[in-house]
Amino acid sequence: MAAAEEGGGGMAVIRDKGEMRSWSRSRRKAGGGLALVPTMGYLHRGHLSLVEEAKKRAQFAVVSIYVNPGQFAPTEDLDSYPSDLQGTSVGWRRWGSMPSSAPPTFTTMGKAAALEGKLVSCVEDRGGEGAGHETWIRVERLEKGLCGSSRPVFFRGVATVVAKLFNIVEPDVVVFGKKDYQQWRIIRRMVRDLDFAIDVVGLEVVREIDGLAMSSRNVLLSPTERQQALSISESLLKAKVAVENGETSCEGLKASVTWSITQAGGRVDYAEIVDQENLGVVKRIRSPVVFCVAAWFGKVRLIDNVEISL
Ligand SMILES: Nc1ncnc2c1ncn2[C@@H]1O[C@H](COP(=O)(O)OP(=O)(O)OP(=O)(O)O)[C@@H](O)[C@H]1O
Ligand SMILES: CC(C)(CO)[C@@H](O)C(=O)[O-]
Ligand code: BAL
DSSP, X not given: OOSEEEOGGGOEEEOOHHHXXXXXXXXXXXXXXXXXXEEOSSOOHHHHHHHHHHHHHOSEEEEEEOOOGGGSOTTSSTTTSOOOTTOTHHHHHHHSSXXXXXXXXXXXXXXXXXXXXXXXXXXXXXXXXXXXXXXXXXXXXXXXXXXXXXXXXXXXXXXXXXXHHHHHHOOSEEEEEGGGHHHHHHHHHHHHHTTOOOEEEEEOOOBOTTSOBOOGGGGGSOHHHHHHTHHHHHHHHHHHHHHHTTOOBHHHHHHHHHHHHHHHTOEEEEEEEEETTTOOBOSBOSSOEEEEEEEEETTEEEEEEEEEOO
């Protein structure tokens, strides 16, 4: 495994966790903060917004790329998850404008290596209690409901690998997207409960021009599914407008979003309106909420949400 190498466009690619830690420590010693953007690769403009924010908030920025088997149950899409790990600079090149200023990318191991069972002290047992890893972090209340209901090992896998990244990279700031709203709240809570001295920043959902939330999984949609998937953002936007016009009952709002997505050809996993802070289910909107949706289009499960603050 290479310790550190020069990737495309002059960015440093660090593959070894000891090397990563030394890199971070030497930069921090030199002064200036360090920001981390955790990702699973296959980079798109949503990720780019996080990187740009990271660069504003700290002198040094690190992007981690790791498709974490520990957050996928055996029935989930680890095998088909789009992967960039053969060439980490692909995403940077896709943006065209960035290469010279791209931050170091920390990639501990490829998905392929994980599947071959090569252990690099990551969360490599696909959610089971395998020999490779037996310590897990649970954020017990927030991990319930929404994505936690249909992805049984998802959030313990996320919390655990993110805590490991915190220990390896030792950032001052970490930047997440609010597209994964529950994930962002869970990480904020973990940081508070475990006293990590890290600021957790959440950024707005970046969308395609027609409104579809950017997602690495979008590339797996057929052209028809891609069109059908627009029903998520369109129906969420309508719900937001309805609330702004005085609607407060969640039942009708949820029924309407579910109907629109189903009519378009999707299958709703959940359409839920929850409190922005504690993610508790809300029946009548009286304070800031977030309307969260997960829906299937063919074999692809997408998530999206809108925050609605009265
Ligand atoms: N459209 C987006 N807008 C803002 N942030 C995003 C967007 N898509 C992903 N992110 C954020 O990027 C970070 C890394 O996410 P990840 O690499 O899993 O990409 P992803 O597009 O969310 O993948 P997928 O949706 O297929 O799971 C997360 O903090 C996630 O919330
Ligand atoms: C936070 C994360 C990198 C943990 O594997 C992943 O869940 C993601 O990309 O959102
Ligand atoms: N961004 C979420 C990663 C996952 O779906 O596993």
